[in-house]
Amino acid sequence: MAANVSLRNVVKRFGQTIVVNDVDLDIRAGEFLVLVGPSGCGKSTTLRLVAGLEQVSSGTISIDGREVNNLAPKDRGVAMVFQNYALYPHLSVRDNISFGLRLSSMKRADIAAAVARAAAILELEPLLDRQPAELSGGQRQRVAMGRAIVRNPAVFLFDEPLSNLDAKLRTQMRVEIKRLHARLGNTVMYVTHDQLEAMTLADRIVVMRNGIIEQIGSPEQLFDSPASAFVAAFIGSPPMNLIPCTVEQSGDATSVRLGADNQLCLPLAARAALIGAGELLFGARPEDIHLQPRESTQPLSGVVELVEPLGGESLVHVRIGGELIVVRAEGRQRVQSDGPIKLHVDTGRIYLFGRKDDRCVYPAPQVVA
Amino acid sequence: MMSRPIYSVGDRWFGRVNAILLTIFALCALYPIVYVTSLSMSSGEAGSSGQVWLWPVEWTLAAHQHVVKNSLFWISYANTFFYTVTGTLTSLALVIPAAYALSKARLRGRRVIGFFIAFTMWFHAGMIPFYLNLRDLDLLDSRWGIVIAFALNAFNVILMRNFFESVSPTFEEAARIDGANDFQILWKVYIPLAKPAIATVALLCAIARWNGYFWSMVLLKTEDKIPLQVFLKKTVIEVNITESVAGAISQQPYSLETITGAIIVLSIIPVLIVYPMIQKYFTKGVTLGGIKE
Amino acid sequence: MSAARQSSILKDSSLLQDIRRDWMLYAMLLPAVIWFAVFMYQPMAGLQIAFKQYSVFKGMQGSPWVGFDHFVTLFQSDFFWRAILNTLMISFYSLVLASPVPIILALMINEVQSTGFRKTVQTAVYLPHFVSFVIVAGIVIALLSPGNGLVNNALEALGLDRTYFLTRPEWFRTIYIGSSIWKEAGFDSIIYLAAIMGINPALYESAQIDGATRWQMITRITLPSILPTIAVLFVIRLGNVLEVGYEYIILLYQPTTYDTADVISTYIYRVGIQGARYDIAAAAGVFNAVVALILVLVANKLSRHFTRTGVF
Numbered sequence A: 001m002a003a004n005v006s007l008r009n010v011v012k013r014f015g016q017t018i019v020v021n022d023v024d025l026d027i028r029a030g031e032f033l034v035l036v037g038p039s040g041c042g043k044s045t046t047l048r049l050v051a052g053l054e055q056v057s058s059g060t061i062s063i064d065g066r067e068v069n070n071l072a073p074k075d076r077g078v079a080m081v082f083q084n085y086a087l088y089p090h091l092s093v094r095d096n097i098s099f100g101l102r103l104s105s106m107k108r109a110d111i112a113a114a115v116a117r118a119a120a121i122l123e124l125e126p127l128l129d130r131q132p133a134e135l136s137g138g139q140r141q142r143v144a145m146g147r148a149i150v151r152n153p154a155v156f157l158f159d160e161p162l163s164n165l166d167a168k169l170r171t172q173m174r175v176e177i178k179r180l181h182a183r184l185g186n187t188v189m190y191v192t193h194d195q196l197e198a199m200t201l202a203d204r205i206v207v208m209r210n211g212i213i214e215q216i217g218s219p220e221q222l223f224d225s226p227a228s229a230f231v232a233a234f235i236g237s238p239p240m241n242l243i244p245c246t247v248e249q250s251g252d253a254t255s256v257r258l259g260a261d262n263q264l265c266l267p268l269a270a271r272a273a274l275i276g277a278g279e280l281l282f283g284a285r286p287e288d289i290h291l292q293p294r295e296s297t298q299p300l301s302g303v304v305e306l307v308e309p310l311g312g313e314s315l316v317h318v319r320i321g322g323e324l325i326v327v328r329a330e331g332r333q334r335v336q337s338d339g340p341i342k343l344h345v346d347t348g349r350i351y352l353f354g355r356k357d358d359r360c361v362y363p364a365p366q367v368v369a
Numbered sequence B: 001m002m003s004r005p006i007y008s009v010g011d012r013w014f015g016r017v018n019a020i021l022l023t024i025f026a027l028c029a030l031y032p033i034v035y036v037t038s039l040s041m042s043s044g045e046a047g048s049s050g051q052v053w054l055w056p057v058e059w060t061l062a063a064h065q066h067v068v069k070n071s072l073f074w075i076s077y078a079n080t081f082f083y084t085v086t087g088t089l090t091s092l093a094l095v096i097p098a099a100y101a102l103s104k105a106r107l108r109g110r111r112v113i114g115f116f117i118a119f120t121m122w123f124h125a126g127m128i129p130f131y132l133n134l135r136d137l138d139l140l141d142s143r144w145g146i147v148i149a150f151a152l153n154a155f156n157v158i159l160m161r162n163f164f165e166s167v168s169p170t171f172e173e174a175a176r177i178d179g180a181n182d183f184q185i186l187w188k189v190y191i192p193l194a195k196p197a198i199a200t201v202a203l204l205c206a207i208a209r210w211n212g213y214f215w216s217m218v219l220l221k222t223e224d225k226i227p228l229q230v231f232l233k234k235t236v237i238e239v240n241i242t243e244s245v246a247g248a249i250s251q252q253p254y255s256l257e258t259i260t261g262a263i264i265v266l267s268i269i270p271v272l273i274v275y276p277m278i279q280k281y282f283t284k285g286v287t288l289g290g291i292k293e
Numbered sequence C: 001m002s003a004a005r006q007s008s009i010l011k012d013s014s015l016l017q018d019i020r021r022d023w024m025l026y027a028m029l030l031p032a033v034i035w036f037a038v039f040m041y042q043p044m045a046g047l048q049i050a051f052k053q054y055s056v057f058k059g060m061q062g063s064p065w066v067g068f069d070h071f072v073t074l075f076q077s078d079f080f081w082r083a084i085l086n087t088l089m090i091s092f093y094s095l096v097l098a099s100p101v102p103i104i105l106a107l108m109i110n111e112v113q114s115t116g117f118r119k120t121v122q123t124a125v126y127l128p129h130f131v132s133f134v135i136v137a138g139i140v141i142a143l144l145s146p147g148n149g150l151v152n153n154a155l156e157a158l159g160l161d162r163t164y165f166l167t168r169p170e171w172f173r174t175i176y177i178g179s180s181i182w183k184e185a186g187f188d189s190i191i192y193l194a195a196i197m198g199i200n201p202a203l204y205e206s207a208q209i210d211g212a213t214r215w216q217m218i219t220r221i222t223l224p225s226i227l228p229t230i231a232v233l234f235v236i237r238l239g240n241v242l243e244v245g246y247e248y249i250i251l252l253y254q255p256t257t258y259d260t261a262d263v264i265s266t267y268i269y270r271v272g273i274q275g276a277r278y279d280i281a282a283a284a285g286v287f288n289a290v291v292a293l294i295l296v297l298v299a300n301k302l303s304r305h306f307t308r309t310g311v312f
């Protein structure tokens, strides 16, 4: 069972502050949608609006084509997994999972069967008679998911479900959630801070900022065509290098100047987009700057400030003009700290953003559905 | 707690003196109770001639037997049980739902109602209007009057509300998504979560009920309605104040003193039985309004 | 967009909608609200009796107004002034003599290293709190009995005269405050102990490395750290100076000790409940309650000043 969810002009105010501002969002049945954004941008609020834990100030939310604005949470066919799990400490795992079913007038045998099924999916059988206090963090997390799936919801809502786990367990649970989604096929709305989680789990990612949707798209789209410097900085790790630059046009050639010493010629395609442009933000991902020359790369000169070896690769921090940029150097290339260095930028993979409005001006933004 | 530090000689002496003084204090705290107990188990002769000071002299249970035969004593004892149990349950039944509702931000007028309740801590009409009000409500000399009229106080409501406020709101939200309504959330989630706070409030209520005498004395006129403490006041205080001027009485295996002791001991027994269970709350430090995870 | 529509958008939901949605919450609150209205606020309306010539036959409403006559009567009465003075004296002596005891006790208990001994001491000193006033009074009477009480026996053994303490006004405050300390000092130490528990242990560890003695640690670390608690509780007591334990006093006092023992509340009790002069007793109650309210508000201001967190 899966349902589509749609938000139309949804606004949420707390007193005078607008927390969710005119959000339009369509989530397809069975889709895994991830909401990311900085702290306080309204991700949780959006999720709680869908859950029915908050009421919209205006706009409509529909689930499976039915407007749910005035429906109680239990009637919306949603289940939610909380960051702190919210397991009832006085109930056993079994009673935690069956809590909602026991409130409805479901038959005992049916409840037992539903609990058994959920427990089997999550491998919780040996834990059913324990109290939450006797579980590890990962186990509690699974119980929280068990409590959600036993209700067989059309829509799963996750609010940073993994953020209380350590890094290793988080990776493991991430895989488990992905498997679960593949198996159950429910619609999922998933809030996270962790861009890696967003990239690996999502069918589509929604980037939010100050209560508005900054961009929606598949992980690849967001990575390759960020609509703004904000999105560019948010997706990818380490984030895209963003440094101030000036556009210079002489004759047919368009170039950007980075500090005093460096200039980069742009492809012809950039010319149209940059007419009249002056001060911009230059963006290049650490992966797209190389220490060795390649095809269609141009050299920049800078000084190595710091090298962070990560094993298979290293992160090289280079000062160019007054700015610091990060380069991902593959393999075990030897780089001397404090030495001068030439960086080769892939001009096919650079971005330019407005200094003020932050929008992407080059490459021309794609229109995505 | 700190691990045991290594002390200098002076500090060790400090510790010893401290321990000795505390021992003396502890004994002082217990002594009066030991004294009346011994008094109650001494012979009437020993009791009225003042020979008892620590252990029973001429050991006998005659005074206790005499008290136990008194039906009024048992009636008042039973009354106290009634007032304590029904009073405490009534208090909880009123305090818990009200405190829960007051702890919810979505309650309209929450601040106003909170003030309406808290204001009674700072200003109350006083003894006479309170009494006249009960008289107008026809609650004088009424068992249920005693139970209802003293069922609530602002402090307990606020204590309980503070506890509920400290419970993570996600428990409520999770239960709501699971389909629980407010009654179910309170009954199935918050009350189990609030057990320590409820125990504290129940304890405060029960102790106040068990030990209070003033309003029962003022309001209850019929002899078979009075609680133990009023019975005690009549037999122990009023009799003693007059009798001790008049001087001692007849040749019995008990005397006024040993009877007094026996009544006190018999009435304090329930407290002594319950005390070990409740004192662990207090030796751990105050946990009033404590937060659970 | 019309103004009406605008306002409906600005408001999330109307009062009526909210009440309908959360009706259970209001239902839960209702009994308690009714209780406070009936048992706390209705008597406040009954305070008008203090300004009336109350007659049982005419009832509260029918009795004629007399303005402040009862207050004038009260302030012309020596007995009322005596009650005010006694209330203040008992409060003052309690403040000075009784309130330091729990602090000292808490400091001493905190110095105990052995958990077992500590628990034993705590168990013993908290116990009297759970003993009722009637029993405490009973024990006091027994101990002080002139014929065969322990105290008088001891006096006699020392070659002194027997004294019937409970009939002597000059002894009343000592007896009252002494037995109150016995009953409450241990239990009152809990709040100070809790404050002491909240002190960062690193403070003691670093003091120890600096070579501080235990006495120095008490005076330089523990006491200053719990000073805010002490200040707040002191201020609360100041605000409550009119609240003396009248229920206990009623058990201990006798006409012969009224000179020092009769406080405002016992005066109200005798005049009002025992003497059925409701109007004049209620006037005394109004005076008491108003002064108490002012004191509490001032005390709260003070405590806010000291600690930046009010008592309420």
Ligand SMILES: Nc1ncnc2c1ncn2[C@@H]1O[C@H](COP(=O)(O)OP(=O)(O)OP(=O)(O)O)[C@@H](O)[C@H]1O
Pocket: A014, A019, A037, A038, A039, A040, A041, A042, A043, A044, A045, A046, A193
């Ligand atoms: N009940 C509330 N009353 C008032 N303001 C609120 C309330 N709930 C949330 N807010 C505010 O709304 C904004 C968005 O909150 P929200 O919880 O949706 O952020 P978030 O994106 O989930 O952040 P985080 O990543 O830190 O969880 C915040 O500024 C927050 O302070």
Ligand SMILES: [Mg+2]
Pocket: A043, A044, A045, A159
């Ligand atoms: Mg959040």
